[in-house]
Structures are given as structure tokens and as C-alpha cells.
Amino acid sequence: MNYLHSNDVARLERKANEIRQSIIEMLTAAQSGHTAGPLGMADVFTLLYFEVLKHDPQNPDWEERDRVVLSNGHICPVLYATLAHAGYFPVEELLTLRQFGSRLQGHPHRGTLPGIETSSGPLGSGLSQAIGMALAERMNNPYSAKYFYCLTGDGEVNEGQIWEAAMLAGKEKLHNLIVIIDRNGIQIDGYTKDVMPLEPLRAKFEAFNFDVQEVDGHNIRSINDAIGKAQAVYSQPSVIIAHTIASKGVDVFERDFRWHGNPPGKGPEDRVPRDQQAQVALEKLRTLAGTISQETL
């Protein structure tokens, strides 16, 4: 783990903002897809791909790479945008999202796009796959320095398979497994506390023998510190509960579960008319919600 200097943090924040703009642009072009989760996880993804991971965008199948398993596949716009900005494929290709013949499938497909470790979308199975990868690696080399990151969401942990997997990870003491939960408090039908209350979420994972940390999912330095600690945990899998704001960065969309599965142009109309949603979102991002002029960013 590297200590982040303030200029590193500023660089990563700027990159996260570019990724958020790409997310808005690709969703707007597709007129289909999920907005809230991708915007909310942009900081975590940026930190992973631009600071934490051992990976090589020019050689996506490099055997020594860390593995990132996106379990909640519907937030793939943030994965695609981050991969493109990291150099896995051209940024312009992002605008083909969800179109016929595109490598950017509505939900990720392994083998179609460089950098995609697994197909996902049906919720609950990514954690199991990350566990399988971590187990296989430990069989091959008990001193391996690879880490296996599983990204999941708070809605996704409703799935029973998550807890089947968690039991196995705890049993196997998979120290090379780091799970990051997008705790944004929303899912399709509403707030998670109404649809299916999860608290005490920390205690649940502790009961499954995980090391548990909770962080502000938009504080780059805090997330980095938490990942560093998780890497150092010995003889236990780790989970980082990243408290995020759904649709982070576009204040008029933030915390509203109605943005879970709608792109700009098809979102709720009570705050921003549909024909202005994309433009407003991009302007909010470019000006950090009006706190700076576009020119200074």
C-alpha cells in the first residue's frame, strides 16, 4: 500500500470526476442502464485501477495481475469507464454501451471485453467466484502476493448465495480476499432499510469471521488506508463497507433510489426535466456542483 500525498489525492479525484462524466455520456447515448450505483462507486474504482491494483492494461491477461470481480454487474458503466480511462480500450468505445454488436454488453461478459474477469448481473454469484479464484491461487502458491477484490452492493447482499460464500471464505481464512460493499442505502424498490433491513451489517460479516472496516466511500485517502489494512489482515477475509452516496457528484440525483436503474433522459422528472438531465449532470460534474467555474477544473 502506498501513502497518498495530497497531489495524489487531487489527481485521483480529478480522474474520478472524468470517469463520472464518461458514465453520464455513455448512459445518455445508450438511453438504458444504471446511473446511481456507477456514480457512487467512481471513487472506489478510480482508486483501485489508478493506484492499488497490480495490473497491466496493455496485457490484460497478465498472470500476476490482481483480480477484480464485479459481482453486482449492473453497475458496469463504472467498470467500463474506468477500464477505458486506464487504457484497456478506447474511451470512445464507451458510447457503444448496450448497443447491438458492442463489446460493452448491458451486463459484463467475460471474454468479450479486455479486463472483464467474469460475467455478472444475476446477483449473488461474484463473491463465490472471487473465493474460487482466491482458493485456487492459494493451492498454487501459498505465498502469492495476488489479491482478489470483489465489488458488491448492499442490495446484492439480500441474496442467500452471498452468505453461503461468506461462510466458505471464513472457513477457509482467505486472507487474499477483499470484499468492498457499496453501501449506498438504495435498491430498485426503495431504500434498503425498507426493502430488507441489513443492519447490523458489520456484525453480520464479523459473525462470518471477516475482518470488517467501514469507510467513507468518497474519501480517497480513507478507502486507500482501509484497503492497505485489509491487505495486511492475516488469516481472515476482509470486507470494507464503503458508505457511498447514490449518484454521487450530481446533487440533483443524489440519494434518490429512482435513479437506480434509469439513465439521464429517463429519470424522475420532479427536479430536472428529462430533456435536460444529461446536460445538467455533466455541468454539475464539470463545476463540482457549481462550486467552481468549468474553466478552473
Next chain:
Amino acid sequence: MRAAHLDTRICSPEVELVPNRRGYGEGLLEAGKRDARIVALAADLTESTQTHMFAEAFPDRFVQCGVAEQNMASVASGMAAMGKIPFIASYAMFSPGRSWEQIRTTIAYNDVNVKIIGAHAGVSVGPDGATHQAIEDIAIMRVIPNMVVIAPADVHEARKAVLAAAQYEGPVYIRLARAPSPVVTTPESPFVIGKAEYCFEAAGAPEQTVGLVTTGTLLHHGLEAAEALQQSGYGVLLLHMPTVKPLDTEALLALSERCVGLVTIEEHQQAGGLGSAVAEFLSAARPTLIIPVGVADQFGQSGDPEELITHYHLDTPAIEMAAKRVLGG
């Protein structure tokens, strides 16, 4: 007459009875010795799926997942993504029964090298009853792209199917039975994924010849029926198809040209199994009368295996009766 490669004791009192799942245990152990990439996973049914032989020989390559078949399927997918060749075994009702979506998305859509072993398929599971009798598994596995589906006839064929699956690159489903069943083939009998084999040939003129097409352990009843039909003066050909997918279309086409119609024979629902696969192909390639011997849209129940085989009209007289319908009798 019976094919020369078959066990000579088949229709005699000396016929050997062995559960074909033992062939999985033996084949897995053998494959594991040959290839260090092979790993085995179990969901609390290690011994009854016969995975224990491998688990005892290679404890470091065995993962006990507990009673969690959905997790097991996806863990295997992850292991395969790292270069392992995982074999996952449970009862067919639970895997693929319960874990179908995980198998479809994380194994088949990912196109990773995982082998799925569904033991205790068919009504011959016996006393455990309908909850444990998978008679839908061929249908739900056959319909998944990239998936190979094999239903071995006996312990030798099961062992060979496991060895072949270990060398085949991609997802494979192997369906096994609980009850001891007649050892019909021999270690020398040929087995190639996707290839059907004639096990009985007494052809007459095509209009007086019936083709029997079997998969799984009902091959034995098929052979008994073939003998009886021959003795009654009919022409009869028995094509055994351990691989339901990919279907050996060449062999089916050739068979259909030699007979007036076919009887498909399987310990599975008539809907979606071998009979459906054969009909899907021949209805376009060479429209042929096909009478299915299989479970007629019912659930199983408790009983002795043979009692249930008879009750659901899967036994030798039921096959003969279907054959006579094909022959216009």
C-alpha cells in the same frame, strides 16, 4: 445380436450390479493422478457421490463447500478461471437442480472448464421419493449453450465419461444413478464424447425394423427388449447414446434410414430429454415416427428402484410395447 464389446453376462443371472456413480469416484481419482489441475468440490455428499476417493488421495485439492450448491457452482467457476479443472458433485436435484442459474451464467456463459456431476438422477433413486428423484436434469442442462450432457449406462461408461470430460475443454454435465445397475459394457467398450454406439443389431427390411435409442442405465432394459423383439421375429437395432449433447446426428440419420421408426428410452421426463433431442433433429432432417419411453409428466415417489421403473413404464415390457407400436403391431 449384441455388440461384441458388451459384457457377456448381461442377460444372465451372473450379471454384475454396480452403481455407476462408482465410476465417477474411480475415474476422478485416475484423472486426478494424471492431471494436477483437477480439483474436486462437494456439498456435504462426498461419499454418496463417490468423491471421497479423490478427497482422501488429494486432500489439498478438495474443497468441502457444505450444503451450499449454488456457492459450489460459482466457486468452481472462479477456480476454473485460475486454470483449475473443477469437478463439482452433488445430487442432480440440487446440482444442477438448485444451482441452475449459477451453472448457466457463471459456468456456461463464462465458458469455463467446470465438470458438473449430478448423482442420484432418475426415479431409481428409490425410497427417498420424488423430492430426490431428478427427472428433469437432462432438459435443463441440454438447453444451456456450451454445455455437454452425458448419461452413462454403467460404471465403466461413467469412468470413461469422467476421463473424457477431464480432457475436454469446457463445461460438461454427467448424470449418474444411485442404485446398483447391471454392468453392461466392459472396460474395452468404446467411449467418445458425442459418439453413439450400436449395442444390438438384428436388422431386417427397414419397414420391419425398429430402432431403439437409449441413454443412461436403461440401456440394460433396452437390450432385454431387443433380444425379445428379435426372438419375436422383428428387426431391431439399438443405438446407445451416452452423450445427449452434442447429439450424434450422423448416427441418428443412418439409424433412421434403416428402420421404420424409433423408440427413445430414458429415465427422465419425456419432455426435454433424449427423446426431445432426437425429435428436434429428425423432424427436420428426416421425419421419423418416434415413440418416447420416459416419465409422462409426473413426479416420482418412494419405492424400490425396479418397482418404480415398472410403475413409470420404463421397463423391458414397456419398451417392447412401444417398439411394437412403431412396427404397427
